[in-house]
Amino acid sequence: MISKFEHNLPKKPNKTKFYSNVIIFALIIISSAWFAGFNIITLFQNFFRFGFRLIGQIFFPPDWGYFDNAIPPLLETIQMAIVGSFIGAIFAFPAAVLAANNFIHIKWLNKTVRVLLNITRTLPALVLASIFVGLFGSGSFPGVIALSIFSFGLISKMTYESIESIDFGQVEALMSVGGNKWNILRYSILPQVLPQFISYTLYAFEVNVRAAAVLGYVGAGGIGQKYKIFLQLRRFDNVGTIIIISFVAVLIIDTISSSIRRRLV
Amino acid sequence: MVAIILRGAKKMIKFQNVSKTYPNGTIALTDISVEIKEGEFVAILGLSGAGKSTLLRTLNQIIDCTEGNILFNNVDINTYEMYGDDPSKEIEKRKAADPDFDSSLLNLQEVDITTIKGKDLRKMRSNIGMIFQNFNIIKRMSVLQNVLTGRVSYNPTWRTILGLFPEADKQIAYKALDKVDILEKTYHRASDLSGGQMQRVAIARSLAQNAKILLADEPVASLDPITTFEVMEFIKKINVEDGITVISNLHHVDLALRYATRIVGVRDGKLVYDIQIKDRPNKLIIDDLEKVYGRPIGQDDFVGDEE
Amino acid sequence: MENILKKLPQKPRANSLYKTLIYIVVISLVIWGFSGIQYNGIMQTARGEISDMLNGFLNLDTVYLTSFEADALVSLPYAIVETIAIAICGTFVSGILAIPFALMASQNIVGQKTANFGKFIITMIRTFPELILALVFIGVVGPGAPAGILALGVHSIGMLGKLYSEAIESMDIGVKEGVESCGGNSSEVLFRAVLPQVAPEFLSYTLFRFEINMRAATILGLVGAGGIGAPLIFAIVSRNWSRVWVIVLALIVTVTIIDLISSSIRKKLV
Numbered sequence: 145m146i147s148k149f150e151h152n153l154p155k156k157p158n159k160t161k162f163y164s165n166v167i168i169f170a171l172i173i174i175s176s177a178w179f180a181g182f183n184i185i186t187l188f189q190n191f192f193r194f195g196f197r198l199i200g201q202i203f204f205p206p207d208w209g210y211f212d213n214a215i216p217p218l219l220e221t222i223q224m225a226i227v228g229s230f231i232g233a234i235f236a237f238p239a240a241v242l243a244a245n246n247f248i249h250i251k252w253l254n255k256t257v258r259v260l261l262n263i264t265r266t267l268p269a270l271v272l273a274s275i276f277v278g279l280f281g282s283g284s285f286p287g288v289i290a291l292s293i294f295s296f297g298l299i300s301k302m303t304y305e306s307i308e309s310i311d312f313g314q315v316e317a318l319m320s321v322g323g324n325k326w327n328i329l330r331y332s333i334l335p336q337v338l339p340q341f342i343s344y345t346l347y348a349f350e351v352n353v354r355a356a357a358v359l360g361y362v363g364a365g366g367i368g369q370k371y372k373i374f375l376q377l378r379r380f381d382n383v384g385t386i387i388i389i390s391f392v393a394v395l396i397i398d399t400i401s402s403s404i405r406r407r408l409v
Numbered sequence: 410m411v412a413i414i415l416r417g418a419k420k421m422i423k424f425q426n427v428s429k430t431y432p433n434g435t436i437a438l439t440d441i442s443v444e445i446k447e448g449e450f451v452a453i454l455g456l457s458g459a460g461k462s463t464l465l466r467t468l469n470q471i472i473d474c475t476e477g478n479i480l481f482n483n484v485d486i487n488t489y490e491m492y493g494d495d496p497s498k499e500i501e502k503r504k505a506a507d508p509d510f511d512s513s514l515l516n517l518q519e520v521d522i523t524t525i526k527g528k529d530l531r532k533m534r535s536n537i538g539m540i541f542q543n544f545n546i547i548k549r550m551s552v553l554q555n556v557l558t559g560r561v562s563y564n565p566t567w568r569t570i571l572g573l574f575p576e577a578d579k580q581i582a583y584k585a586l587d588k589v590d591i592l593e594k595t596y597h598r599a600s601d602l603s604g605g606q607m608q609r610v611a612i613a614r615s616l617a618q619n620a621k622i623l624l625a626d627e628p629v630a631s632l633d634p635i636t637t638f639e640v641m642e643f644i645k646k647i648n649v650e651d652g653i654t655v656i657s658n659l660h661h662v663d664l665a666l667r668y669a670t671r672i673v674g675v676r677d678g679k680l681v682y683d684i685q686i687k688d689r690p691n692k693l694i695i696d697d698l699e700k701v702y703g704r705p706i707g708q709d710d711f712v713g714d715e716e
Numbered sequence: 717m718e719n720i721l722k723k724l725p726q727k728p729r730a731n732s733l734y735k736t737l738i739y740i741v742v743i744s745l746v747i748w749g750f751s752g753i754q755y756n757g758i759m760q761t762a763r764g765e766i767s768d769m770l771n772g773f774l775n776l777d778t779v780y781l782t783s784f785e786a787d788a789l790v791s792l793p794y795a796i797v798e799t800i801a802i803a804i805c806g807t808f809v810s811g812i813l814a815i816p817f818a819l820m821a822s823q824n825i826v827g828q829k830t831a832n833f834g835k836f837i838i839t840m841i842r843t844f845p846e847l848i849l850a851l852v853f854i855g856v857v858g859p860g861a862p863a864g865i866l867a868l869g870v871h872s873i874g875m876l877g878k879l880y881s882e883a884i885e886s887m888d889i890g891v892k893e894g895v896e897s898c899g900g901n902s903s904e905v906l907f908r909a910v911l912p913q914v915a916p917e918f919l920s921y922t923l924f925r926f927e928i929n930m931r932a933a934t935i936l937g938l939v940g941a942g943g944i945g946a947p948l949i950f951a952i953v954s955r956n957w958s959r960v961w962v963i964v965l966a967l968i969v970t971v972t973i974i975d976l977i978s979s980s981i982r983k984k985l986v
Contacts, residue, residue, distance in 0.1 A: 173808050176801035180861035180942065198855040219752065226749030266971040267964065270847075270935045274952045275960070279765055284753045317545035317611075319471050321618060322535030322562030323569075324528075330570050331558050335549045358847045361938070362949070365754075375851065387848055394843045580717065587720045596728050 207381040214367065214389050221366035222393065224287050225352035232295025233345040240303035247307060247333065264297030269355045273364035284365030291356060295348040302344045303337065310336045339408040346401045353397050357390045420444040420482060421494050421654060427477035429463055437463040438678045447494035450648045450655045452665035455675035456702055461658040464675060465624050468656065469537045470530060474523050484520040489532035491621045492517055535562035538615025542627040544607040548600035552610050555599050556582040559617035585616035589643050605636030612643055625657035634712050641668050662698060663711045666691050674701030772957025781962050789947050792963065796970055799943035802861050803926060803933040806868025811922040814873045818880030824889060835881065842874030846932050850941040861942030868929050876925055883917040884910065916985045923978045930971055
């Protein structure tokens with residue numbers, strides 16, 4: 145008979161906090177599902193009844209004839225993404241520098257810029273685009289502004305976080321040599337942060353291509369406009385064409401962009 | 410003609426009751442007072458965390474002082490350039506380099522670096538070179554560009570942003586690189602260099618600054634023994650040949666005894682030991698250092714024999 | 717000085733051909749991009765529009781803000797809560813479903829070939845924009861929140877699958893070997909070594925995804941998938957700026973609060 149080891153066992157850690165977190169977690173999810181009317185069983189039923197038919201209508205077969213006509217709007221989409229990322233990046237860099245609290249020590253400036261960045265990131269590009277369509281009419285211009293604002297917020301945030309995590313020693317070196325803020329920026333911050341900044345811009349471009357593909361739905365240019373038209377006309381096979389062509393474009397751009405980004409960092 | 414300051418009257422650098430308490434309450438330095446003559450090679454010894462790095466950084470005010478003054482003698486308040494303990498020597502050097510140099514325009518005063526800011530502070534800093542334990546060289550740039558960053562305070566900002574340094578500055582850079590024997594790497598990317606080579610580039614940068622004082626924060630702590638001696642030899646070389654005052658934190662006692670002229674011991678933020686090395690036999694100094702470190706001096710405190 | 721200049725090495729040729737080529741390509745792409753943007757000038761009505769917008773900002777639609785009926789078009793709080801619910805369900809369900817996909821895409825679990833196939837599947841899923849998925853699911857389950865949840869869920873499986881598999885592939889292999897060497901079989905290795913090791917990272921990515929999905933959920937309503945999207949778009953199209961502004965402000969506040977909560981939890985995880 146093995147006697148129980150009673151003496152000197154350390155106190156068993158209290159697991160109630162962990163379990164209560166899990167319960168709260170589960171409650172949140174379940175109540176959300178109830179609120180949204182998310183009933184898995186009926187969903188499955190509906191999927192099997194209607195889903196396959198719809199997918200068949202879209203993809204089997206897509207309207208191959210429409211392919212050629214789909215290319216120009218697709219190019220417009222890509223152009224919007226390029227310009228949006230570019231403009232966003234240009235404004236993002238100075239903003240990131242101002243927001244970095246290890247470079248500019250003016251607290252209220254840091255905070256203001258950061259708040260501004262957060263605001264630009266809360267509104268999805270689509271919302272911004274539809275507002276701008278109201279001002280500028282339909283076309284790619286409002287779309288580009290929306291994408292620029294979104295990219296600005298995204299790139300800025302990632303860049304200032306980068307700046308705040310650089311090796312401070314190089315800043316010390318520039319300070320000890322008698323450099324001013326511009327010198328420190330040029331010689332210690334820029335070399336360390338530039339590759340990451342370019343990487344973030346490319347990432348924003350990838351996101352923008354996806355976003356631009358649907359901005360047209362509210363009239364902001366690009367291939368998205370076609371979605372609206374074809375859905376209204378119930379031409380699902382054309383919808384399929386657009387989906388496929390956007391898909392291929394995003395795939396190609398993503399692959400190229402990711403491989404460039406990997407080389408940078 | 411500027412008045413000749415009596416030799417030995419005032420020292421080049423004077424710490425007066427310097428104290429530093431960090432915002433989070435840590436007391437780094439307490440009431441440090443010490444004078445340093447031009448041309449000295451001062452080794453600061455002490456345990457990690459004793460305040461050595463803080464002390465070094467107060468000198469060029471990368472870290473400010475909570476209390477106290479740091480006075481520099483014979484600083485021309487028009488340009489904030491330092492003329493050292495004996496200005497006539499420096500004036501002669503200048504005249505040799507530039508015949509138009511007019512010494513009557515000089516206004517030499519004692520300047521407290523804790524009181525100046527902005528452009529003037531940067532000008533004073535340009536006279537003080539600093540090298541670091543992890544070199545702080547910009548790896549993506551060439552060796553030449555790294556040394557040229559020593560010239561940023563001598564050039565307008567637009568030039569330094571574009572990296573367009575004048576030919577005269579490049580000549581200064583070449584000379585500096587030659588002094589530390591690394592001219593053949595001038596156009597190499599700094600990341601291609603070994604640790605010892607990077608430190609030499611850092612020294613060259615300080616030379617290009619025309620620094621009168623070299624601050625060295627554990628300059629050889631990251632290097633292997635052979636490279637350690639190489640780098641220390643170069644530091645000693647510029648101390649002896651160019652008259653650059655060296656103030657260096659060092660980890661290893663034998664390096665201090667071999668290269669420095671003076672040892673200063675710091676313990677818990679206070680100055681507890683100060684001796685000219687030639688005034689006392691090494692063995693006794695090592696015994697004294699036990700009190701500085703609060704423990705016996707052991708094998709780890711020595712680099713060892715040169716191979 | 718002369719002998720120093722003699723010792724100077726040869727100056728290398730200025731920047732390689734490769735780099736200049738890249739600059740040229742990038743600049744041409746950007747110029748091409750700009751060339752395709754049509755600027756039609758500010759619309760005639762824009763002046764009036766802007767003053768309407770300002771008016772709307774100063775007179776926020778508080779009726780919409782304070783009604784509490786179960787209809788997104790009538791009650792802002794309801795719409796916001798519905799949006800949050802969509803984001804929560806979409807994110808956290810996909811958080812779990814993404815795990816098998818991620819495992820199939822990690823080469824230190826299933827080997828190179830299968831991993832490449834798994835990665836391909838994940839990329840396929842990722843590339844579908846949420847809006848299009850929402851449209852498809854509306855066709856399947858009808859309009860409303862469930863379609864939005866499915867759209868977000870499926871898209872997030874793709875996004876999270878990629879991040880999860882990257883986390884698995886970069887994890888410390890020793891953990892796996894530890895269980896294997898004790899004689900554990902593959903599911904034991906999975907549940908006692910791999911998953912516990914990567915769980916904090918997974919949770920962090922899932923929370924981050926939640927922040928993004930909150931924003932996506934606001935759009936999905938645009939096509940009828942529930943949430944604040946539909947009321948917002950109606951308000952914009954009908955130029956009801958006082959309602960537009962109250963929605964925008966409510967969104968900014970909600971998303972910011974959620975972001976703060978989410979990042980403080982994420983910080984504790986790392």
